[in-house]
Amino acid sequence: MRISDLSRESGVPIPTVKFYLREGLLPPGQRTARNQATYDERHLRRLHLVRTLAEVGGLSLESIRRVLNALARPDWPLHEVLAVAHTALRRDETSSDPSLPAARLEIDTWIARRGWNLAPGTPAADDVAETLVALRRLGWDAGPEIFDRYAEHADAIAEAEIAYVAETNDPESAVEATVIGTVLFGRALASLRLLAQEHHSRKRFGP
Amino acid sequence: MRISDLSRESGVPIPTVKFYLREGLLPPGQRTARNQATYDERHLRRLHLVRTLAEVGGLSLESIRRVLNALARPDWPLHEVLAVAHTALRRDETSSDPSLPAARLEIDTWIARRGWNLAPGTPAADDVAETLVALRRLGWDAGPEIFDRYAEHADAIAEAEIAYVAETNDPESAVEATVIGTVLFGRALASLRLLAQEHHSRKRFGP
Missing domain, CATH: 1.10.1660.10 (Multidrug-efflux Transporter Regulator; Chain: A; Domain 2)
Structure with missing residues (x-):
């Protein structure tokens, strides 16, 4: 054409x-x-x-380029591809709050206690630490345990997602499913949480 | 000071x-x-x-203003406040894909079948419909049921979140908890899913 x-x-x-x-x-x-x-x-x-x-993903051109480079390497181990997709999904700004390093250590200890085995310096763990710092700045007397429930649901979701990718035989499709899944189902999960909040809020407080 | x-x-x-x-x-x-x-x-x-x-929320000045207006109205029903917070969290672009209205009807039917009671025209449902359209464009032969598992976890998460807000006696704190919770725990959930994906990917495919 x-x-x-x-x-x-x-x-x-x-x-x-x-x-x-x-x-x-x-x-x-x-x-x-x-x-x-x-x-x-x-x-x-x-x-x-x-x-x-x-x-849908709101990715910058530079991030899209990084994701496409990952797609061009179907011989990569899938968790490397995942790392590229995750990095592309992050916003670039990082907080400079002086209490961030201590919060990151707390999050690392909490992650280890959950039995999650992650590469050191995984950027998403910084995001969780930033969220903890932000909650405290707003006066919440919170430790990492405040995320326990979210982590349990996230674990169940991710386990099913990775099992789905593992069933894909052809490496190129597996890589594409990983990238698409990370971006699109991430968006869907966020929207579905808002819908479910609305439902439960109306049920409890509605007319 | x-x-x-x-x-x-x-x-x-x-x-x-x-x-x-x-x-x-x-x-x-x-x-x-x-x-x-x-x-x-x-x-x-x-x-x-x-x-x-x-x-942390990445909200524009205009969105922050809308959220603060909601905070100034502690007499509002909580699900109205929630609606304001949800609208503020959305990106403004909407897709113009011609298959979107049909997908939105499919999503509405699926939502009704789940027993979720939502205001008509809830914007987050458009986001879910857009995600469905995007999956199909990429060649996935998917119906709304592809979101079933995500919806179940989202429902459990939201039910606990709304129950937490309901325990807050003072209306001003309840409103603040709603806004903060929607933004900050939404960010935490997204990051925790990425961490859990990394863990399960390493467990399955790692060295």
Whole structure:
């Protein structure tokens, strides 16, 4: 198909498709004439993925590039791919609160007590520590145990997710499922929590 | 305390404190001289809250303003406050995918089957519908049931959260707990899922 077909099928405007091609987020098509190229289903699929990571995941171009690099390495161990996807999902700002290092140690001890085996310096643990610091700044007299219930649900969810990926035989699909799953089901979980909060709030306090 | 004390205690730079005062995110202090005012613990607490909503929640100034308006109305029913907090948390972009309205109907039917009682047009349901559309664009042959497991965990989490708020006697604290809880524990849950994914991935695929 031509670039105009690619645009129509994907809903991505032609200038954006050209931009993705220039930036290397989309591999070049097969050259058919000096100024023409044809594209196939793989291009369309990649275009959908880039759009999803940008629109649904809210990822920056640089983060999308990192995720696509992971997809290009289906020989990587899956937990390496996961680490790339996780890093891409993070916002870059880090808090400079002076009580953060101590909170991080508390979170590390709590993680070890849960039996979670993580790479040292995992960035998501910093995010949990920042949340603890923020709660305390707001006057909550909280330790890491305040997250116990959330951690139990997160553990059950993640165990099922990784089991699903493990059933995928072809490495390329497994890597793609990991990236898509991390971004899209993360968004779904957040929205479903809000819906469930609304339901339980109406049930308890509603008219 | 003076504005310089407020800045030192909160870690928020003086120009930012002045900006919040001008924007009305922070109520004016008690005037002591033509160009001086004193501030108290309530100002410090509010400053921490604004900073947390901005830094941890990633909320825009306009969203923070909406949340603070909800805090100023402790007589509101809690599910109204929740609705304000939820709206503030959403990103503003909405997808224009032509298959979105049909997906939204599927999600509404699925929600009704779950027994969740929600206000019509709840924005978080649009987010779930968008996620379904995005999965299908990427070639997943999925119906709303793909979210069943997430919805069950979300339901258990939300039920405990609303029960916690219901135990809070003073309406002002209940409203604050709702806003803080929605933002901060939402962030914690997302990070804990990533940590749990890493743990289960290493357990299965790791060295």
